[in-house]
Amino acid sequence: MNSRIRWTALLAWVLAALLAGCSSAPPTQQAGSPSPDNAGRPATGAASAKATTPTRRDVTVAVGTTLSVRLVNGIDTGTAGEGSSFEATLASPLVVDGVEAAAVGSSISGRVTHVVSSGRLNRPAELSLTLTSLTPKGGRDVTISTNTWSEKGESHKKRNIEMIGGGAAGGTLIGALAGGKKGAGIGALIGGGGGTAVAAATGKKEIQLPSETRLSFTLREAVSLPVMKP
Secondary structure, eight states: OHHHHHHHHHHHHHHHHHHHHHHHSOOOOOTTOOOGGGTTOOOOTHHHHHHHSOEEEEEEEOTTOEEEEEESSOEETTTOOTTOEEEEEESSOEEETTEEEEOTTOEEEEEEEEEEOOOSSSOOOEEEEEEEEEEOTTSOOEEOOBOOEEEEOOOSHHHHHHHHHHHHHHHHHHHHHHHHHHHHHHHHHHHHHHHHHHHHHHOOOOOEEOTTOEEEEEBSSOEEEEEEEO
């Protein structure tokens, strides 16, 4: 009987010791909680990469902004058709609030809105252009609306009068030497006709814009362009 009491007491003492040891052990660290060793250290790995990844945002290019472009191919009023398209590249970077929205060399598309081929006597050449789209390097095509760039050739009138009048005067002199007043009249007619023919043959002057010609346009409507922000 005494032996059973002793064994029961010993077992109770062992259980009490085990329970006391469990209650004094440090709490288990919860999943996801920072360990004391890592406290105060800067984030690394995925968190750091996320902080340095550039983000995309849109900037607005205001009405009245100047677009300076260079023609890819030349334009000639003798061959260009009204409504035909042309290609150009951005000659100066497009910067908004210190951020480059479109770099030099970005693609530009345009349209010939009006064209008149030069006449030989009384019709000077005319040419009107406008821009229709902008594609920033590495970006998408964006529709734009600009003012119209226009040029009109020189009038032929003064030059033609001089050539025709000069021909008539020369013909008059030759006719007078050859046959008096009658000859002078005939010479004037012949000389005038010759001057007219020369003016017609040499008076055609087209507007020609070679490749790499630099032109300036102004935005008529604001346009939104995507940029990458560090």
